[in-house]
Amino acid sequence: MALTxxxxxxxxxxxxxxxxxxxxxxxxxxxxxxxxxxxxxxxxAAIGDKLAGADLVVGxxxxxxxxxxxxxIIQIAAANGVRKLIIGQNGLLSTPAVSCLIRKRQACGGIILTASHNPGGPNGDFGIKYNTSNGGPAPENITNKIYEISEKITEYKLCRGIEVDLGLIKTSEFKVDGKPFIVEIVDCVEDxxxxxxxxxxFGAIKKLLDSGLKVVINSMHGVMGPYVKRTFHQELQVPLESCLNCDPSEDFGGHHPDPNLTYAADLVELMKKGTYGFGAAFDGDGDRNMLLGENAFFVNPSDSVxxxxxxxxxxxxxxxxxxQGLARSMPTSGAxxxxxSIDGMTLFEVPTGWKFFGNLMDAGRLSICGEESFGTGSNHIREKDGLWAVLAWLSILASRGQTMEQVLQEHWKKYGRNFFTRWDFEGVPDEPATKWMDNLRDMVSKDKVKELVGRSFTKGSKTFTIAQADDYRYTDPIEHRLTLKQGIRLIFDDGSRAIFRLSGTSSSGKTVRMYIDSFESDQSKYGMDSQDALRPLVEIALEVSQFKEFTGIEKPTVIT
Incomplete structure (x- = not known):
């Protein structure tokens, strides 16, 4: 079909x-x-000359x-000289699957249509993300270029005559402005x-499941439904009734597709009954995961990685x-x-955002990484990968012959335990949130930080003294690019940390995040609830940061 x-x-x-x-x-x-x-x-336009004759993945x-x-995207890509679009059936592709396809097909990159763990529907959120040819999120030099172009745009190119049935796995060929344009609809799970x-x-994992470990997997009405059915039901023969909420929904069944203790509370309650020994949930686009053991034993994401x-x-x-190396985002606990340190491996601390792991992976210096925000992954792709994390844990259980709680208990005995919590304050109005963050930055500025360092705070029987305070900055060890203003850190004399950030994933208002991390070597305290263990530090962090004074908000929306 010839089109113009x-x-x-x-x-x-x-x-x-x-x-x-x-x-x-x-x-x-x-x-x-x-x-x-x-x-x-x-x-x-930001992709530039690489776009002509290139392939892109879309899902x-x-x-x-x-x-x-x-x-x-089909119409605009056709008019902009793209050679081929590789699109998941019905438009569906998990974020990890997009990264996988980009790398396997050696595509120029991919466009992912997701707002991840944000609610969906007409009154919810939408999002568009560009991933580069390595399969990972676009770095700042490209996202900045996209923004600069968007501020000056006066026209876009379009080819209106292209009709493609997204539900049918097939390849369609067109001629646009005399050049070939191909749309390939692929099985979203297969690759x-x-x-x-x-x-x-998979044989070892299936043997584990056949031995009596009952698992339940919650797709939360997101993209992971087809992946869970194929992987767990068809491949590992988990009963279909143990694969929950596997029908993708435009509004995620009216729920918040965020796999945490608040928004996946139904899975938590189910696990408390003791029927299942392993439970997992995924977010909307499948890159985040929550893991639970028998009786709803919660595996903190920092501990998981x-x-x-x-x-x-x-x-x-x-x-x-x-x-080759390990890495975590700066707010993630020191676990x-x-x-x-103990196993003699290199560790990198990077800002929040998976793109910061990509350069290290491409340079052969990083193999396993994670973020406290329920993101875990490795160098098999360049995105965090929820299903990979679940299969990794099942592999560990199969190899060790232990429950999830037993694995964690032995881990803490060898390495010590980092108690960790994250408090999310969602929907904070822009003005007070910005003023609060500006005040924190002023407190840790070169001229003011000496007033903060050395101050001691006592809550109950605990006393903490601030040994360091700063606004975290990162220099990429591969490209030597400097990234500023990545979060305010209060580091205490015992190594405990309180960290404050404004999240970059909200569509309206601000999400303020407070992270508390404290190492404990006393084995008699490993059984404590994290919130109880960290309560003194939480109180100190709220006091020092003056969060309530600036925002008027006392209680968080979500506690992890």
Whole structure:
């Protein structure tokens, strides 16, 4: 079919600046005429000369407006000289699967349609993220370029005559402006599942499940439904009734697709009954995971990545590809640091955002990494990977012959325990949140920080003295790029930390995050509840930061 592209006049929209994981806004904003078109055109323009004759992967988490956005991308990509689009059936691809396909197909990059763990639906959120040819999120130099172009855009290119059935696995060929343009609709699970079979011993995992370990997996009505059915029901023969909420929904069943103790409370209550020995939940786009043991034993994400690191030999992939290094995001607890120190491995601390792990992986210096925000992964792709984390844990249980709680107890005995908690204050109005953060930055500035360092605080029987305070900055060891203003840190004389950040994943208002991390070597205290163990530090952090005074808010939305 021979088609001709056209040029459509437009004008810029303010605020199309990609954050930590792309551009996220209310769905109603993306539906605004020309809004999505502008951002897609700006993204393709930022790719530059590499775009001509290139292949791109496209997929999303199934949320409201995703299908329409896929068709917009098809029309704009065709008019901008893209050779081929590789799209998941029905538009669906998990974020890890997009990274997998980019790397396997040697594509120029990919466009992911997701707002991750944010709510969906007409009154929810939507998002667009560009991943580069290594499969990982675009670095700041590219996202800044996208933003600069979006601020000046006056037109976008479009080819209106292309019709593609997203539900049918097939390849369609067109001629646009005399050049070939191909749209390939692919099975959204097949390539990714093939990669998982190369990494893990599915036979050993199935033997574990056949031995009596009952598992339950909650897809939370996100994109992971098809992946869970194929992996756990078809491959590992887990009963279908143990695969929960596996039908992707445009509004995630009216729920918040965030796998934590608050938004996945139904899974927590189910695990408390003791029927299942292993439970997991995923977020909307499948890159985050929550893990629970028998009786709802919660595996903190900071502990999870530390345990995987310490037990990498249980995973066939790492027997063939020895661990080159470990990394965590700055707010993540120091549990992984203990593993690196005791087991003699290199550890990197990076800012929040998976893109910061990518350079280290590409340079062959990083194998396993994680973030406290329920993100865990390795160098098999360049995104965090929820299903990978679940299969990694099942591999460890199969190899060690222990329960999740037993694995953690032995881990703490060897490495010590880092008690950790994160308090999220969602929907904080912009002005007080910004003033609060500005005040914190002033407190740790060169002129003021000496007033803070050395101050002692006593709560109950605990006394903490501030030994260091700063606004975290990071120099990439590969590209030597400096990244500033990544979070306010209060580091106490015993190594405990209180960290404050404004999240980059909210579509409206601000999400304020407070992280508390404290190492404990006394084995008699390992059984304490994290909130009880950290209460003195939490009180001190709130007092020093003056959060209530600036915002008027006393209670967090979510406690992890």
């Amino acid at each position: 592209s056209e040029v459509v006049s437009t004008s810029p929209f303010s605020g199309q600046k990609p954050g930590t994981s792309g551009l996220r806004k209310p769905t109603s904003t993306f539906i605004t005429p020309n809004y999505t078109e502008n951002f897609v055109q700006s993204t393709l 999303g988490d199934g949320r409201y407006f995703m299908r329409q956005a896929v068709h917009i 990714y599942l093939g990669l998982m079979k190369e990494i893990f011993d 530390a345990v995987i690191s310490a037990n990498a030999s249980c995973i066939p992939y790492f027997k063939k590809n020895p661990v 992984m640091d203990r593993v690196a």
